[in-house]
Amino acid sequence: MHIPDGFVAPQIYLPAYILDISLLAYSIRRIKRSLNERAIPYLSSVSLLSFVISSITIPLPGGTSVHGTGIPILSILFGPWVAFVSYSLILFLQAVLFGEGGITTFPINSISMGFVGSFAAFFTYKALSIFKEEVSIVISSFVSIMLSALLIATILGIHPYLFKKADGSPLYFPFGLYITIPAMLVPHIFVGLGEGLLSSIAIKVLKRRLKVEG
Amino acid sequence: MKDKVLFSFYLLFIFLLSFGSSLKMLAISTSLLLLALLVSPLEKKIDILRKAFYACLLFNLLVSFTYFLIGLLSGQNRWEYLVMISLRSFSIALATFIAFRLINIYKVFDFSKSVSFLMIIVSSHIFTYLKLFEEFKNALKSRTIGRIGSNVKMVFISRLLEFFFEKSIRTSEELYQAMKSRGFYD
Numbered sequence: 001m002h003i004p005d006g007f008v009a010p011q012i013y014l015p016a017y018i019l020d021i022s023l024l025a026y027s028i029r030r031i032k033r034s035l036n037e038r039a040i041p042y043l044s045s046v047s048l049l050s051f052v053i054s055s056i057t058i059p060l061p062g063g064t065s066v067h068g069t070g071i072p073i074l075s076i077l078f079g080p081w082v083a084f085v086s087y088s089l090i091l092f093l094q095a096v097l098f099g100e101g102g103i104t105t106f107p108i109n110s111i112s113m114g115f116v117g118s119f120a121a122f123f124t125y126k127a128l129s130i131f132k133e134e135v136s137i138v139i140s141s142f143v144s145i146m147l148s149a150l151l152i153a154t155i156l157g158i159h160p161y162l163f164k165k166a167d168g169s170p171l172y173f174p175f176g177l178y179i180t181i182p183a184m185l186v187p188h189i190f191v192g193l194g195e196g197l198l199s200s201i202a203i204k205v206l207k208r209r210l211k212v213e214g
Numbered sequence: 215m216k217d218k219v220l221f222s223f224y225l226l227f228i229f230l231l232s233f234g235s236s237l238k239m240l241a242i243s244t245s246l247l248l249l250a251l252l253v254s255p256l257e258k259k260i261d262i263l264r265k266a267f268y269a270c271l272l273f274n275l276l277v278s279f280t281y282f283l284i285g286l287l288s289g290q291n292r293w294e295y296l297v298m299i300s301l302r303s304f305s306i307a308l309a310t311f312i313a314f315r316l317i318n319i320y321k322v323f324d325f326s327k328s329v330s331f332l333m334i335i336v337s338s339h340i341f342t343y344l345k346l347f348e349e350f351k352n353a354l355k356s357r358t359i360g361r362i363g364s365n366v367k368m369v370f371i372s373r374l375l376e377f378f379f380e381k382s383i384r385t386s387e388e389l390y391q392a393m394k395s396r397g398f399y400d
Contacts, residue, residue, distance in 0.1 A: 004270045005310070006303030007277070010232050028328065038390055040328055044335040045386035048343050051336075052378045055347055056371055093337050096314045099269040103310050104232055169295055171235050174281040198371070205372045206379050 003109065003156070005102030007173045009163045012155065013104045020107035023115055024088055027081045047086040050074055054090065056198065068198040069113060071148075072121035072141035076203055083118040084110075112151040120144040137203055138196035145192035146185065153177070153184035217321040224313040231306050237294065240301040247308045254312065262311045269311075270303040331398070335389060343378070350374055 032039040053070025074083035088110040094100040101109055121144035128136035157177035160170045175183070234240050251259055278299045285292035323330040354362065354370050362370075 004273045004303055005228070005306035006232065006270070006299055007273070008232075010229060013232070032328065037394070038386070040332050040335070041386040041389035041393065044332055044339070044389060045382035047332075047336045048339050048385065049378055049382040051340055052343055052347055053375070055344075056374070089332065089336055093333070093340065096310065096319060097337060097340075099265050099307060099311060102269075102306065104228060104306065165235070169292070170281075172299075174278065174295065174299075201368060201372055202375045205375050 003102065003105040003152070005104045007156070007159075008102075008105050008108060009159060009172045010104075011163070012159070013107060016107035016111060020088070020110050020115075023111070024085060027085045030081055031085065043082065043085060043089070046074060046078055046082055047089045050083075050086045051090045053198075053202065068195050069117065069145070070198075070202075071113060071117040072125075072137070072144045072195060072199045073202045073206070075118040075121040075144070076125050076137065076140070076199070077206060080118040080122040083122075084114045087114040087118070108152065108155055112148045112155070116151055117144045117148040120147045134200050134204075137200045138193075141196040141199040142192035145188055145195050149184045149188040149191075150181070153180040156180050156184075217318045220313070220317045221319075221322045224309065224317065227309055228306055231302060231309065234302060235298060237298055237301070240298060240305065244301050244305045244308070247305055247312065251308070251312055254316075256312070256315050262315065263308070266304060266308040266311050269307040270300070274300055274303060327398075331393075339385065343381075346378075346381075347374075350377075 028039075028043075031043060050070050053068055053073055056068050056070075069087070071083055071087055074086060078086075091101060091109050091114065092106060095103050095106050121140045124140035124143045125136050128139055131139075154177065156173045157175065157180035159173040160176050163171040165171060173180075231240075231243055234243065251262060256262065278296050282292045282296040285295075320330050320334050323333060350370075354366075358366065
Protein backbone atom coordinates (compact mmCIF):
# COMPACT_ATOMS: atom_id res chain seq x y z
CA MET A 1 0.00 0.00 0.00
CA HIS A 2 1.31 3.46 -0.88
CA ILE A 3 1.43 6.20 1.79
CA PRO A 4 -1.10 8.97 0.98
CA ASP A 5 -0.39 12.69 1.39
CA GLY A 6 -0.57 14.42 4.76
CA PHE A 7 1.22 11.80 6.86
CA VAL A 8 4.79 12.78 6.03
CA ALA A 9 6.37 16.02 7.26
CA PRO A 10 7.83 18.53 4.74
CA GLN A 11 11.13 18.32 6.67
CA ILE A 12 11.26 14.68 5.52
CA TYR A 13 9.77 14.80 2.02
CA LEU A 14 11.70 17.86 0.81
CA PRO A 15 15.18 16.34 1.33
CA ALA A 16 13.76 13.07 -0.03
CA TYR A 17 12.69 14.92 -3.19
CA ILE A 18 16.17 16.39 -3.63
CA LEU A 19 17.77 12.98 -3.22
CA ASP A 20 15.23 11.24 -5.46
CA ILE A 21 15.45 13.79 -8.28
CA SER A 22 19.26 13.62 -8.19
CA LEU A 23 19.20 9.84 -8.34
CA LEU A 24 16.63 9.83 -11.15
CA ALA A 25 18.58 12.41 -13.18
CA TYR A 26 21.76 10.38 -12.77
CA SER A 27 19.98 7.15 -13.72
CA ILE A 28 18.37 8.64 -16.83
CA ARG A 29 21.70 10.10 -17.96
CA ARG A 30 23.39 6.75 -17.36
CA ILE A 31 20.72 4.83 -19.30
CA LYS A 32 20.81 7.36 -22.16
CA ARG A 33 24.60 7.00 -22.33
CA SER A 34 24.39 3.26 -22.76
CA LEU A 35 21.31 3.07 -24.97
CA ASN A 36 21.55 6.31 -26.95
CA GLU A 37 18.52 6.77 -29.23
CA ARG A 38 16.81 3.66 -27.94
CA ALA A 39 16.72 4.87 -24.32
CA ILE A 40 13.25 6.48 -24.38
CA PRO A 41 11.41 3.68 -26.24
CA TYR A 42 13.18 1.10 -24.05
CA LEU A 43 12.39 2.89 -20.77
CA SER A 44 8.77 3.46 -21.74
CA SER A 45 8.17 -0.17 -22.65
CA VAL A 46 9.86 -1.44 -19.46
CA SER A 47 7.72 1.04 -17.47
CA LEU A 48 4.58 -0.31 -19.12
CA LEU A 49 5.68 -3.85 -18.30
CA SER A 50 6.29 -2.73 -14.71
CA PHE A 51 2.76 -1.28 -14.59
CA VAL A 52 1.24 -4.59 -15.72
CA ILE A 53 3.35 -6.66 -13.32
CA SER A 54 2.33 -4.44 -10.38
CA SER A 55 -1.33 -5.07 -11.29
CA ILE A 56 -0.97 -8.87 -11.02
CA THR A 57 -2.38 -10.55 -7.93
CA ILE A 58 -0.45 -13.58 -6.68
CA PRO A 59 -2.49 -16.30 -4.94
CA LEU A 60 -1.00 -17.48 -1.63
CA PRO A 61 -1.79 -20.63 0.38
CA GLY A 62 -4.79 -20.13 2.65
CA GLY A 63 -6.90 -18.30 0.08
CA THR A 64 -5.16 -14.96 0.45
CA SER A 65 -3.44 -13.03 -2.30
CA VAL A 66 -0.96 -10.15 -2.63
CA HIS A 67 -0.06 -7.60 -5.28
CA GLY A 68 3.39 -7.82 -6.81
CA THR A 69 5.59 -4.77 -7.32
CA GLY A 70 7.57 -6.28 -10.18
CA ILE A 71 10.74 -4.53 -9.00
CA PRO A 72 12.85 -7.70 -8.52
CA ILE A 73 11.79 -8.93 -11.98
CA LEU A 74 12.74 -5.66 -13.69
CA SER A 75 15.93 -5.31 -11.69
CA ILE A 76 17.19 -8.83 -12.44
CA LEU A 77 16.19 -8.70 -16.12
CA PHE A 78 17.00 -5.11 -17.08
CA GLY A 79 19.34 -3.90 -14.30
CA PRO A 80 18.66 -1.82 -11.16
CA TRP A 81 18.94 1.63 -12.81
CA VAL A 82 16.32 0.84 -15.45
CA ALA A 83 14.07 -0.77 -12.81
CA PHE A 84 14.38 2.31 -10.56
CA VAL A 85 13.52 4.83 -13.31
CA SER A 86 10.67 2.72 -14.73
CA TYR A 87 9.06 2.08 -11.36
CA SER A 88 9.42 5.72 -10.29
CA LEU A 89 7.80 6.89 -13.50
CA ILE A 90 4.87 4.55 -12.90
CA LEU A 91 4.62 5.70 -9.26
CA PHE A 92 4.52 9.35 -10.36
CA LEU A 93 1.89 8.75 -13.02
CA GLN A 94 -0.18 6.67 -10.59
CA ALA A 95 -0.06 9.56 -8.12
CA VAL A 96 -1.07 12.28 -10.60
CA LEU A 97 -3.40 10.31 -12.87
CA PHE A 98 -5.05 7.81 -10.52
CA GLY A 99 -4.44 9.32 -7.08
CA GLU A 100 -2.73 6.15 -5.85
CA GLY A 101 0.04 7.18 -3.47
CA GLY A 102 0.60 10.86 -2.77
CA ILE A 103 2.58 13.58 -4.46
CA THR A 104 4.35 14.50 -1.20
CA THR A 105 5.08 10.85 -0.43
CA PHE A 106 6.26 10.06 -3.96
CA PRO A 107 10.02 10.43 -3.24
CA ILE A 108 9.76 8.15 -0.20
CA ASN A 109 7.95 5.45 -2.18
CA SER A 110 10.34 5.95 -5.10
CA ILE A 111 13.52 5.71 -3.01
CA SER A 112 12.39 2.87 -0.77
CA MET A 113 10.65 0.68 -3.34
CA GLY A 114 12.29 1.83 -6.56
CA PHE A 115 15.88 2.48 -5.54
CA VAL A 116 16.49 0.35 -2.44
CA GLY A 117 14.20 -2.43 -3.72
CA SER A 118 15.89 -2.63 -7.13
CA PHE A 119 19.45 -2.57 -5.83
CA ALA A 120 18.70 -5.00 -3.00
CA ALA A 121 17.17 -7.47 -5.46
CA PHE A 122 19.99 -7.10 -7.98
CA PHE A 123 22.91 -7.48 -5.57
CA THR A 124 21.29 -10.30 -3.58
CA TYR A 125 20.64 -12.15 -6.83
CA LYS A 126 24.27 -11.68 -7.90
CA ALA A 127 25.57 -12.72 -4.49
CA LEU A 128 23.47 -15.89 -4.51
CA SER A 129 24.36 -16.88 -8.07
CA ILE A 130 26.05 -20.08 -6.82
CA PHE A 131 22.63 -21.42 -5.78
CA LYS A 132 19.85 -22.73 -8.02
CA GLU A 133 18.33 -19.81 -9.95
CA GLU A 134 14.81 -20.23 -8.51
CA VAL A 135 16.21 -20.09 -4.97
CA SER A 136 18.27 -16.96 -5.61
CA ILE A 137 15.30 -15.23 -7.29
CA VAL A 138 12.92 -16.01 -4.40
CA ILE A 139 15.47 -14.90 -1.77
CA SER A 140 16.45 -11.73 -3.64
CA SER A 141 12.78 -10.76 -4.12
CA PHE A 142 12.12 -11.42 -0.46
CA VAL A 143 15.12 -9.31 0.63
CA SER A 144 14.07 -6.51 -1.75
CA ILE A 145 10.53 -6.35 -0.35
CA MET A 146 11.64 -6.61 3.29
CA LEU A 147 14.29 -3.87 2.96
CA SER A 148 11.83 -1.52 1.23
CA ALA A 149 9.26 -2.18 3.94
CA LEU A 150 11.87 -1.63 6.66
CA LEU A 151 12.89 1.73 5.19
CA ILE A 152 9.27 2.92 4.89
CA ALA A 153 8.54 1.71 8.44
CA THR A 154 11.57 3.61 9.73
CA ILE A 155 10.68 6.83 7.90
CA LEU A 156 7.10 6.70 9.16
CA GLY A 157 8.09 5.54 12.63
CA ILE A 158 10.45 8.47 13.35
CA HIS A 159 7.65 11.01 12.83
CA PRO A 160 6.04 10.95 16.31
CA TYR A 161 9.48 11.45 17.93
CA LEU A 162 10.44 14.40 15.71
CA PHE A 163 7.17 16.18 14.95
CA LYS A 164 4.73 16.69 17.81
CA LYS A 165 2.69 19.47 19.38
CA ALA A 166 3.57 21.04 22.72
CA ASP A 167 1.13 18.63 24.46
CA GLY A 168 2.96 15.65 22.91
CA SER A 169 0.26 14.73 20.38
CA PRO A 170 1.58 13.80 16.91
CA LEU A 171 1.47 16.17 13.95
CA TYR A 172 1.95 13.58 11.22
CA PHE A 173 2.22 9.78 11.32
CA PRO A 174 1.21 8.81 14.88
CA PHE A 175 2.86 5.44 15.57
CA GLY A 176 6.47 5.03 16.65
CA LEU A 177 9.12 2.60 15.46
CA TYR A 178 8.11 -0.08 17.98
CA ILE A 179 4.78 -0.35 16.13
CA THR A 180 5.65 0.51 12.50
CA ILE A 181 8.52 -1.98 12.19
CA PRO A 182 6.58 -5.13 13.23
CA ALA A 183 3.37 -3.84 11.62
CA MET A 184 5.13 -3.43 8.27
CA LEU A 185 7.53 -6.36 8.39
CA VAL A 186 5.20 -9.16 9.51
CA PRO A 187 2.62 -8.81 6.69
CA HIS A 188 5.45 -8.18 4.22
CA ILE A 189 6.83 -11.66 4.94
CA PHE A 190 3.84 -12.95 2.94
CA VAL A 191 4.15 -10.17 0.36
CA GLY A 192 7.85 -11.04 -0.04
CA LEU A 193 7.07 -14.73 -0.50
CA GLY A 194 4.36 -13.88 -3.05
CA GLU A 195 6.70 -11.53 -4.88
CA GLY A 196 9.38 -14.25 -4.86
CA LEU A 197 6.93 -16.72 -6.40
CA LEU A 198 5.87 -14.22 -9.07
CA SER A 199 9.47 -13.24 -9.84
CA SER A 200 10.53 -16.86 -10.13
CA ILE A 201 7.74 -17.65 -12.65
CA ALA A 202 8.17 -14.39 -14.54
CA ILE A 203 11.96 -14.50 -14.88
CA LYS A 204 11.87 -18.12 -16.06
CA VAL A 205 9.21 -17.36 -18.66
CA LEU A 206 10.75 -14.09 -19.82
CA LYS A 207 14.31 -15.45 -20.03
CA ARG A 208 13.01 -18.34 -22.15
CA ARG A 209 11.27 -15.78 -24.37
CA LEU A 210 14.46 -13.71 -24.59
CA LYS A 211 16.38 -16.80 -25.79
CA VAL A 212 13.69 -17.47 -28.43
CA GLU A 213 13.81 -13.84 -29.55
CA GLY A 214 17.61 -14.18 -29.74
CA MET B 215 4.05 28.90 -19.43
CA LYS B 216 0.52 28.89 -17.92
CA ASP B 217 0.94 25.26 -16.88
CA LYS B 218 4.30 25.89 -15.25
CA VAL B 219 2.90 28.83 -13.24
CA LEU B 220 -0.14 26.82 -12.15
CA PHE B 221 2.09 23.91 -11.22
CA SER B 222 4.29 26.20 -9.09
CA PHE B 223 1.20 27.51 -7.29
CA TYR B 224 0.01 23.97 -6.75
CA LEU B 225 3.38 22.95 -5.25
CA LEU B 226 3.41 25.97 -2.95
CA PHE B 227 -0.17 25.27 -1.83
CA ILE B 228 0.62 21.60 -1.11
CA PHE B 229 3.74 22.62 0.78
CA LEU B 230 1.78 25.06 2.97
CA LEU B 231 -1.02 22.54 3.52
CA SER B 232 1.43 19.86 4.60
CA PHE B 233 2.76 22.25 7.26
CA GLY B 234 -0.75 23.01 8.54
CA SER B 235 -1.83 21.65 11.90
CA SER B 236 -4.50 24.18 12.90
CA LEU B 237 -7.98 22.76 12.46
CA LYS B 238 -9.35 26.16 11.52
CA MET B 239 -6.77 26.71 8.79
CA LEU B 240 -7.25 23.19 7.39
CA ALA B 241 -11.05 23.54 7.45
CA ILE B 242 -10.83 26.88 5.59
CA SER B 243 -8.44 25.38 3.00
CA THR B 244 -10.71 22.37 2.44
CA SER B 245 -13.78 24.65 2.10
CA LEU B 246 -11.92 26.87 -0.37
CA LEU B 247 -10.92 23.85 -2.41
CA LEU B 248 -14.50 22.56 -2.43
CA LEU B 249 -15.70 26.01 -3.52
CA ALA B 250 -13.05 26.17 -6.23
CA LEU B 251 -14.18 22.76 -7.47
CA LEU B 252 -17.80 23.89 -7.47
CA VAL B 253 -17.20 27.05 -9.50
CA SER B 254 -14.56 25.55 -11.79
CA PRO B 255 -15.48 24.62 -15.37
CA LEU B 256 -14.27 21.05 -14.68
CA GLU B 257 -16.48 18.12 -15.64
CA LYS B 258 -17.26 15.12 -13.40
CA LYS B 259 -16.95 17.07 -10.14
CA ILE B 260 -18.48 14.29 -8.06
CA ASP B 261 -15.97 11.90 -9.59
CA ILE B 262 -13.08 14.15 -8.45
CA LEU B 263 -14.52 14.33 -4.92
CA ARG B 264 -15.04 10.57 -4.79
CA LYS B 265 -11.48 9.91 -6.02
CA ALA B 266 -9.98 12.28 -3.43
CA PHE B 267 -12.05 10.63 -0.68
CA TYR B 268 -11.02 7.10 -1.61
CA ALA B 269 -7.37 8.12 -2.09
CA CYS B 270 -7.02 8.69 1.65
CA LEU B 271 -9.78 6.49 3.10
CA LEU B 272 -8.02 3.14 3.56
CA PHE B 273 -4.79 4.47 5.06
CA ASN B 274 -6.77 6.82 7.30
CA LEU B 275 -8.94 3.98 8.55
CA LEU B 276 -5.91 1.78 9.18
CA VAL B 277 -3.70 4.41 10.80
CA SER B 278 -5.47 7.48 12.14
CA PHE B 279 -8.76 5.81 13.04
CA THR B 280 -6.89 2.99 14.80
CA TYR B 281 -4.86 5.61 16.68
CA PHE B 282 -8.11 7.34 17.66
CA LEU B 283 -9.66 4.03 18.84
CA ILE B 284 -6.56 3.12 20.87
CA GLY B 285 -6.86 6.55 22.49
CA LEU B 286 -10.51 5.95 23.37
CA LEU B 287 -9.65 2.59 24.95
CA SER B 288 -6.94 4.21 27.06
CA GLY B 289 -9.20 7.10 28.09
CA GLN B 290 -7.76 9.76 25.75
CA ASN B 291 -9.87 11.66 23.27
CA ARG B 292 -7.79 12.05 20.12
CA TRP B 293 -10.53 13.46 17.86
CA GLU B 294 -8.44 16.55 17.09
CA TYR B 295 -5.68 14.42 15.58
CA LEU B 296 -8.21 12.37 13.59
CA VAL B 297 -9.88 15.49 12.14
CA MET B 298 -6.55 17.25 11.48
CA ILE B 299 -4.90 14.38 9.60
CA SER B 300 -8.10 13.53 7.68
CA LEU B 301 -8.59 17.14 6.57
CA ARG B 302 -4.93 17.52 5.60
CA SER B 303 -4.85 14.25 3.72
CA PHE B 304 -8.17 14.90 1.94
CA SER B 305 -7.37 18.51 1.02
CA ILE B 306 -3.97 17.60 -0.50
CA ALA B 307 -5.60 14.77 -2.48
CA LEU B 308 -8.40 17.09 -3.64
CA ALA B 309 -5.92 19.83 -4.61
CA THR B 310 -3.93 17.24 -6.59
CA PHE B 311 -6.96 15.99 -8.50
CA ILE B 312 -8.17 19.51 -9.28
CA ALA B 313 -4.68 20.67 -10.26
CA PHE B 314 -3.98 17.81 -12.62
CA ARG B 315 -7.30 18.35 -14.38
CA LEU B 316 -6.30 21.97 -15.03
CA ILE B 317 -2.58 21.52 -15.66
CA ASN B 318 -1.05 19.84 -18.66
CA ILE B 319 1.64 17.87 -16.85
CA TYR B 320 3.56 17.17 -20.08
CA LYS B 321 3.99 20.89 -20.68
CA VAL B 322 5.36 21.32 -17.13
CA PHE B 323 8.15 18.88 -17.92
CA ASP B 324 8.85 20.12 -21.46
CA PHE B 325 12.17 21.67 -20.29
CA SER B 326 13.46 18.14 -20.84
CA LYS B 327 12.43 16.69 -24.19
CA SER B 328 13.26 13.14 -23.01
CA VAL B 329 11.31 13.27 -19.74
CA SER B 330 8.27 14.91 -21.32
CA PHE B 331 8.26 12.40 -24.19
CA LEU B 332 8.74 9.47 -21.84
CA MET B 333 5.73 10.60 -19.80
CA ILE B 334 3.55 11.10 -22.88
CA ILE B 335 4.36 7.65 -24.23
CA VAL B 336 3.86 5.81 -20.95
CA SER B 337 0.64 7.56 -19.93
CA SER B 338 -0.88 7.14 -23.38
CA HIS B 339 -0.08 3.42 -23.44
CA ILE B 340 -1.09 2.75 -19.82
CA PHE B 341 -4.78 2.79 -20.73
CA THR B 342 -4.27 0.37 -23.63
CA TYR B 343 -2.37 -2.00 -21.35
CA LEU B 344 -5.02 -1.66 -18.63
CA LYS B 345 -7.78 -2.47 -21.10
CA LEU B 346 -5.91 -5.51 -22.43
CA PHE B 347 -5.23 -6.69 -18.86
CA GLU B 348 -8.95 -6.46 -18.01
CA GLU B 349 -9.83 -8.34 -21.19
CA PHE B 350 -7.39 -11.11 -20.22
CA LYS B 351 -8.99 -11.39 -16.77
CA ASN B 352 -12.51 -11.42 -18.19
CA ALA B 353 -11.54 -14.05 -20.74
CA LEU B 354 -10.27 -16.31 -17.97
CA LYS B 355 -13.39 -15.76 -15.85
CA SER B 356 -15.78 -16.43 -18.71
CA ARG B 357 -14.01 -19.70 -19.55
CA THR B 358 -13.89 -21.04 -15.98
CA ILE B 359 -16.74 -22.67 -14.09
CA GLY B 360 -16.55 -22.10 -10.32
CA ARG B 361 -13.44 -20.95 -8.49
CA ILE B 362 -10.23 -20.41 -10.43
CA GLY B 363 -7.61 -22.85 -9.08
CA SER B 364 -4.06 -21.88 -8.13
CA ASN B 365 -2.52 -23.95 -10.96
CA VAL B 366 -4.75 -22.27 -13.54
CA LYS B 367 -3.85 -18.88 -12.07
CA MET B 368 -0.12 -19.65 -12.34
CA VAL B 369 -0.46 -20.68 -16.00
CA PHE B 370 -2.56 -17.55 -16.57
CA ILE B 371 0.11 -15.31 -15.00
CA SER B 372 2.84 -16.96 -17.14
CA ARG B 373 0.89 -16.44 -20.38
CA LEU B 374 0.01 -12.90 -19.36
CA LEU B 375 3.65 -12.05 -18.69
CA GLU B 376 4.77 -13.59 -21.96
CA PHE B 377 2.17 -11.60 -23.88
CA PHE B 378 2.99 -8.27 -22.24
CA PHE B 379 6.72 -8.87 -22.47
CA GLU B 380 6.49 -9.48 -26.20
CA LYS B 381 4.15 -6.51 -26.55
CA SER B 382 6.64 -4.31 -24.68
CA ILE B 383 9.50 -5.36 -26.98
CA ARG B 384 7.33 -4.70 -30.04
CA THR B 385 6.12 -1.37 -28.60
CA SER B 386 9.71 -0.32 -27.92
CA GLU B 387 10.77 -1.01 -31.52
CA GLU B 388 7.67 0.66 -32.98
CA LEU B 389 8.19 3.74 -30.82
CA TYR B 390 11.84 3.97 -31.83
CA GLN B 391 10.96 3.79 -35.52
CA ALA B 392 8.09 6.30 -35.09
CA MET B 393 10.31 8.75 -33.20
CA LYS B 394 13.15 8.40 -35.71
CA SER B 395 10.90 8.89 -38.72
CA ARG B 396 9.40 12.04 -37.16
CA GLY B 397 12.81 13.59 -36.64
CA PHE B 398 12.94 13.31 -32.82
CA TYR B 399 16.68 12.63 -32.84
CA ASP B 400 17.62 15.27 -35.42
